[in-house]
Amino acid sequence: MKLLLTSVFGPFGVDDQYGRRLNVMELFHNQVTREQGLFSLRINHPSFGLYLIAENLDIPTVVLDFPTLERFVREVKKGYDYIGISSIVANFCKVKKMVEIIRELSPGTKIIIGGHCTSIPGIEKLIDCDYFSVGEGISWFRRLLGENVDKPVRHPAIYSTLNRTVMGVPQPATAGVIVPGLGCVNACSFCATSHHFQKKYVGYLNTGQELYDTLCEIERKLGCDEFFVMDENFLKNPARAQELLELMEKDGKYFYLGVFSSAETIAACGVEFMAKLGIDFVWIGVESKQSSYAKTKGIDLKFLIHELREYGIQVLGSAILFLDHHTKENIQEDIDFIIEMETDFVQFMELGPLPGTALYKEYDAAKRILAGVPYEDWHGQDKIWFRHPNFTREETNDYLKDAFIQDYQRQGPSLLRLADTSLRGYRTMKGHSDSRLNSMQNRLAERCKLIRVLFTAIEMFAENAKTRELAKYLKTEYQKEFGELNLKEKILSALVPFFAWKEREMLRKNIMRQPPTCYKTYRMPAWNPLLFFANVFRRAKVRESHLL
Ligand code: B12
Numbered sequence: 001m002k003l004l005l006t007s008v009f010g011p012f013g014v015d016d017q018y019g020r021r022l023n024v025m026e027l028f029h030n031q032v033t034r035e036q037g038l039f040s041l042r043i044n045h046p047s048f049g050l051y052l053i054a055e056n057l058d059i060p061t062v063v064l065d066f067p068t069l070e071r072f073v074r075e076v077k078k079g080y081d082y083i084g085i086s087s088i089v090a091n092f093c094k095v096k097k098m099v100e101i102i103r104e105l106s107p108g109t110k111i112i113i114g115g116h117c118t119s120i121p122g123i124e125k126l127i128d129c130d131y132f133s134v135g136e137g138i139s140w141f142r143r144l145l146g147e148n149v150d151k152p153v154r155h156p157a158i159y160s161t162l163n164r165t166v167m168g169v170p171q172p173a174t175a176g177v178i179v180p181g182l183g184c185v186n187a188c189s190f191c192a193t194s195h196h197f198q199k200k201y202v203g204y205l206n207t208g209q210e211l212y213d214t215l216c217e218i219e220r221k222l223g224c225d226e227f228f229v230m231d232e233n234f235l236k237n238p239a240r241a242q243e244l245l246e247l248m249e250k251d252g253k254y255f256y257l258g259v260f261s262s263a264e265t266i267a268a269c270g271v272e273f274m275a276k277l278g279i280d281f282v283w284i285g286v287e288s289k290q291s292s293y294a295k296t297k298g299i300d301l302k303f304l305i306h307e308l309r310e311y312g313i314q315v316l317g318s319a320i321l322f323l324d325h326h327t328k329e330n331i332q333e334d335i336d337f338i339i340e341m342e343t344d345f346v347q348f349m350e351l352g353p354l355p356g357t358a359l360y361k362e363y364d365a366a367k368r369i370l371a372g373v374p375y376e377d378w379h380g381q382d383k384i385w386f387r388h389p390n391f392t393r394e395e396t397n398d399y400l401k402d403a404f405i406q407d408y409q410r411q412g413p414s415l416l417r418l419a420d421t422s423l424r425g426y427r428t429m430k431g432h433s434d435s436r437l438n439s440m441q442n443r444l445a446e447r448c449k450l451i452r453v454l455f456t457a458i459e460m461f462a463e464n465a466k467t468r469e470l471a472k473y474l475k476t477e478y479q480k481e482f483g484e485l486n487l488k489e490k491i492l493s494a495l496v497p498f499f500a501w502k503e504r505e506m507l508r509k510n511i512m513r514q515p516p517t518c519y520k521t522y523r524m525p526a527w528n529p530l531l532f533f534a535n536v537f538r539r540a541k542v543r544e545s546h547l548l
């Protein structure tokens, strides 16, 4: 018995029969720094769910992440008893194609679809597969395979990023990923994640102790002390965070965490607490000035964000365009609102009624979901797929693109904004009376020193006045704090423009870089000649027809 767990196939971010150019497989370049040209941060993230499930089963398993179609076909031909595909709505077409391939090449294989496609109405009629797994995947799989559902969850030790470059300069992965839990109880009407887990929190690491032990274990295995915390609302459980801090303080330990947290939880915990915990990046859903979401009510977001940045915590603020109250006259107010928050990063996303959410139910009932828009277009970075009272579908992508451009023109590239936050944090920590915070200054100094080798190239390639102004200011301030570049830094600084030039050419030619295919085996039996020949025989019988 063996299982293949796979993500959908590439290429990603190109216009073809399965996908779209504006649906890039990168967080920042897709929806945050997408109009920041050469300064856009380029990062891929592995499909964490697949590794998490694989780690927690007893069955021999292979994880295939970001395959090409050809690579996927080759893998299917090996003959698996089960193949599980992780999906989101925008990749529906790819999932459908993969299922057809499996049915053709390996008819005995049981096919499972997990993830967000399972919420598509009538999915059982649209895709011919054996099981749809809605919600949490580990216990679902354990039940299917007759394994012990109550066994504690083991956390995989994997890096959170791959293929990371800054201005074309390759960067090694430095952060692990940790998944304390899934879902969020806030249940904002548009939120696919919250609804996918039935508006409940599915905890994997429920206490500070469990979290701490897991962080220590991954640190031992990967040698990293930075983590991307994959939890929709990490600070929603302040007791867990408090216990984690106490354990770190007791052992004199420092971990650095990037988290998602809603404004009301941040306000309740306090910025200084977050800094002590080692949080150095936070994603906050700002959504809209006229927000009707409870999470931002009564909170002075601008003040909060300013304070976070003073403590060296980079902030990503996300805003939604084409909410019902938006008109052509007032949408700029919301764009100004988020830009004036002065966050390091801004995500603009179109409102997207996704199946399974309360918003989808409401719009569907009101017949506001546009018929005939293929699921490949349901990704939020091009045109809306619902009827809006004040915008046509065709108008929306121009407004969205313009919002990103405004953010870039008015605030400069996020790369420089985070350089500013790191410097501000360094200065705050340097003068801080709290010994834990004070001892964090060295780490921020290290970060600043890494960033400053980019300044010369940033000045050379600057595309707007704000970039030039910020680069000049930061260069001077960094020099005041850290002195002149040493010889090694000077050499690095001289090399950056070559990488930057190459990157700019790639962008000019519209070449979309792709995540590398990753292949990882779990508990697979050693090579057995009998099995090998049985497989060759089986493969010979399979028709290699029209599939490719
Ligand atoms: C990391 C991430 C990405 C990464 C990609 C990572 C990757 N390799 O695929 C990036 C940043 C590139 C990305 C891009 C996009 N993303 Co994204 N992304 C996420 C994010 C933040 C985390 C996913 C994750 O790893 N979660 C942790 C793991 C453990 O949870 P999980 O994946 O849900 O898996 C569990 C279960 O769902 C289930 N499961 C999952 N797969 C399978 C498979 C089987 C066989 C089984 C049985 C079970 C199972 O078991 C797992 C363990 O319990 C989620 C939000 C979230 N918090 O989940 C959005 C999310 C998945 N993304 C989403 C979207 C829409 C996109 C984009 C279209 C851009 C956009 N508009 O936001 C693009 C698409 C890119 C593309 N070309 O395909 C939506 C999907 C909505 C939907 N209903 O389809 C989400 C939910 C965000 C949201 N709330 O809107 N994304």
Ligand code: SF4
Binding pocket: 183, 184, 185, 186, 187, 188, 191, 193, 194, 232, 233, 262, 285, 295
């Ligand atoms: S607070 Fe964030 S994660 Fe929670 S339901 Fe709202 S949008 Fe989703």
